Amino acid sequence: MGMQGDFFQLLKEQGYQFGNPVAASTGMEIPTATTILALKYRGGVLVAGDRRATAGNMVMYDRTDKVLEIDRHSVMAIAGVPATAYEMVRVLEHSFKYYRRTQLQELSFEGKLRAVSKLLKENVAAALAGTGAVVPVFAGYDHEQGAAKIYFYDILGAEFEGVEYAVSGSGSPTIRGILHYVNTWGPQPLATLPEEQATVQALRLLASAAEFDSATGGVNRELNLYPVVKLITEAGVQTVADTTLKQLYEAEVARMVQR
Numbered sequence: 236m237g238m239q240g241d242f243f244q245l246l247k248e249q250g251y252q253f254g255n256p257v258a259a260s261t262g263m264e265i266p267t268a269t270t271i272l273a274l275k276y277r278g279g280v281l282v283a284g285d286r287r288a289t290a291g292n293m294v295m296y297d298r299t300d301k302v303l304e305i306d307r308h309s310v311m312a313i314a315g316v317p318a319t320a321y322e323m324v325r326v327l328e329h330s331f332k333y334y335r336r337t338q339l340q341e342l343s344f345e346g347k348l349r350a351v352s353k354l355l356k357e358n359v360a361a362a363l364a365g366t367g368a369v370v371p372v373f374a375g376y377d378h379e380q381g382a383a384k385i386y387f388y389d390i391l392g393a394e395f396e397g398v399e400y401a402v403s404g405s406g407s408p409t410i411r412g413i414l415h416y417v418n419t420w421g422p423q424p425l426a427t428l429p430e431e432q433a434t435v436q437a438l439r440l441l442a443s444a445a446e447f448d449s450a451t452g453g454v455n456r457e458l459n460l461y462p463v464v465k466l467i468t469e470a471g472v473q474t475v476a477d478t479t480l481k482q483l484y485e486a487e488v489a490r491m492v493q494r
Contacts, residue, residue, distance in 0.1 A: 269404030270444040270451040271301055271312035273374045273397060274414065275426045276433035279383035279468035280374045282312050283437040285406075285445060286460060287452025297452050302463040306331045307471045309347055309375030314404035315390075319367040323354045344377035348386055348394055355392035362390040370403045376467055383467050399425060406444030406451035413443060430466065434475055435487040437464055442488055454484055 271284040284301030287294060302312045303324045311327065313320035330350055334342040342350075351373050361367030373386045373394075385397035395401075399418055402411045417436070418425045428436065438454075441462050445453035454461055461484065464475040 269314050270402070270406030270410065270441065270448065271314050271372055271404050272400065272402045272407070272410060272414075272437065272440055273312065273372050273385045273387075274400040274433065274437070275383065275385065276428045276430060277426070278430055279376065279466060280385055281430075281433045281437055281464065281466055282310050282372065282374050283441060283462050283464040284312050284404075285441050285452045285462050287450065288317055289450045292449075294452075297455065297458075297460060300463055302465050304465065304472050304474075305347075305375075306335075306341075308341075308378075308467065309344075309373065310465055310467060310472055311351065312372040312374070312403070313369060314371065314407075315369035316367050319358060319361065320369045320371065323351075323358070323369060323371075326354060327351065341378070343379065344375055344384065347375060348373065351386075351388065352392040352394050355388055355390065359391055372397070372401050372403050374467055376469055376471075378469075381469075383469075404444075404451070406441075406448035409447045410440040410444050413440060431483065434464055434480070435483050438462065438480065438484050438488045454488075456481075456484075456489075 273282045288296040288299040305327050376383045385401045387401040444451045461480040466473045
């Protein structure tokens with residue numbers, strides 16, 4: 236208990252405002268969501284996520300969108316509580332739009348990173364109580380640097396740059412190891428892959444995560460349900476169509492599994 240008290244005191248000394256206390260445990264199962272990933276490819280950054288939301292051992296929904304577009308050049312992929320994450324994205328979307336309309340220019344990429352960090356910091360109380368934890372991956376195009384970038388966060392709002400890739404969610408330990416192996420000893424580094432091969436890699440990684448993590452949904456071919464995949468380039472955010480994902484999955488993922 237003493238260590239816990241010291242931790243909270245340290246957070247207060249660092250400027251965290253906890254506001255109204257949140258009950259640590261209500262016995263209520265809160266839907267959560269996994270697995271998300273982002274990787275750099277030849278044209279920019281690819282962000283992908285499976286579509287399953289779970290509450291304990293129960294599958295709540297298999298059509299969850301975990302890769303959310305904030306503006307034309309940035310997306311946030313969510314792992315954690317969808318309700319909290321969706322509210323964060325709504326706040327970010329409104330904030331970026333308000334800045335653009337009042338300042339007649341886009342908010343800088345650095346400013347966007349700070350905005351995400353600030354929201355997570357304000358959500359610390361709910362996150363520590365276990366009712367609103369969000370561990371996102373933020374990706375966007377930095378016009379000042381002329382490059383697409385990836386950042387991942389902890390629940391306290393600390394940000395870290397994913398130089399080549401980033402993952403989050405309960406299935407992330409599995410695919411993080413695969414990403415390291417493929418990027419280090421594969422035929423070519425991830426950052427040199429063309430768009431189609433990068434998309435195939437994302438589908439294979441999410442299929443691997445679903446194989447070992449029950450909270451990660453796989454592909455449902457009967458219902459035509461595929462992961463959400465978005466590409467971020469200088470031209471903006473582009474969503475990969477389900478028809479394209481289906482073709483790539485049938486040709487490069489399912490075929491490999493059946494061998």
